[in-house]
Amino acid sequence: MSERFSWISGSLAQTVLSFLIVALSACGAPDTSEKVTLPKKQARKVAVIAHRGASGLAPENTLAAIRKALDTEADFIEVDVHQSKDGQVVVIHDATVDRTTNGTGAVANLTLAQLKELDAGSKHDSSFTGERIPTLAQVLKLVKGKKKLLIELKKGEDDYYQGLEDNTLRLIREHRADDWTVLQSFHDPILERIWAADFVIPTHKLIVGKIPFLPVYIDHELKFGGFDRYSKAASINVHRYFASKSFIRSLHNQGFKTFIWTEDKPQNIRELYDMGADGVMTNHPELVERR
Template identity: 40%
Template sequence: MNKKLRIGLFMALLLFTSLPFGTAMAEEEVTKKEQKQVLNIAHRGASGHAPENTMAAFEKSVDMKADMFELDVQMSKDGELVVIHDTTVDRTTNGTGAVKDLTYEEIRELDAGSHFSDEFTGEKIPTLGEVLDEYRGKSGILIEVKSPSLYPGIAEKVADELTSRNMDKPNNNKIIVQSFDHDFVQTFHSLLPSVPVGVLISYNPFGISDSLLSEFTEYADYVNPNKDMMDASLLERIHSFGMETHPWTVRSQEAADSLLQLGVDGIITDYPDYVDPHKP
């Protein structure tokens, strides 16, 4: 290409981008490049639409195109990893008693769906292994271990479930493990350092100090606080320490929109349909 032709093309490009249409296209291109991918994480599955922590809720999450779903893990009396939020079965099933005092067979007999609606009567409490087998490759899975101090050896059992399925490889299976028990998180990280881990933070009006964030950097990849703690300053500080954040739990469109505008890395929500980073 000769020099005159190159100059002519350059001038034409300048003229094009100076026009309203050209400017709009250029701005749109910048917007696309700057657009942040916010992970849509279905809390206990799409629990606003189906009974929490059931296969129906996880399937609904996939149908609604959430990037990941979150689930809760505890351990039965006979050592089976079961997917349930509370330390008792009372709230979400037709049974009573502590999870740790019931065998897997006793837990399996419970109805975990009818409390939500008759449509889901007969839904069962699944095992972690069942969920991993069904949804590996279909969805990311955020595993929250509940009350690990009640269940000696639970860190090793969760690690075994992942390694036995070759799901402990970095950036391969979209698995994250998290807990409010930060000692557990450190223990799990020491067992499977290739699996990303997160620390959950309950609401604290005093926020999260830099010294605590610095401690988290020694083992955690994510700092996931109550959504009411999240603001631009906390987001900036978490990022400055090299970690990401997935606030919880969004149950309104207003809360989802606020976090999307803030630019968080992911949103944990009962309603995956509230989280759409591409809408105007």
């Protein structure tokens, strides 16, 4: 790819991502008086995924949010991982601590001890003051197979984390969590390193969406071609703005499942399941009931 085309590709992807961020912020809060009811016994098993824990109820990616999610009927709890300066796998969404804590700086430039000094709760609500950034080991110990754990491996602010994939797999082995964990990422090099490891574990490929009628899709950048390169992945997970009945059917016909991210309005969650989605990620898993 030429340098000029690479710049255009990245620019377009960033434009789409920026649009989605603005659109998401305009969605408003869910109607908590309404709930989604799913039958306990159904021909097609659909999953509820608690996004960053029950992050509508507690600070995202904290043990408090994990505990809240464990009390819901979610099937999966989704978390994000980065790696500290001293090689510890920590649970946080952004490559920097600025948005979710009282600190500043890149996760990659801070030791675990420094990260543990930060308050990761008060920005959500003062009642969560003192909540800390957890390690993946703490989350695995807390979940302990009570629900499945969907772990998204992230890229650092400037580069990929050296050893993140191996360290994550090692922790999964140590906690005997291979039966109840799934790994996902937007980044192909991360998935490829997982696939190359001598450890079989389910993986999902994250994308923003596919451009209709064209062999073009967006993950963290604009890409050309189909999804054959992800044949080792069990699912292609897409943003809700790009989810449609025809696209979901196309993924199923190619042998993939799909988890849609991220929807909080009960009526829209119901519609996504009706379209054929295999799972929906939501910040409010408490709004979904099984009867």
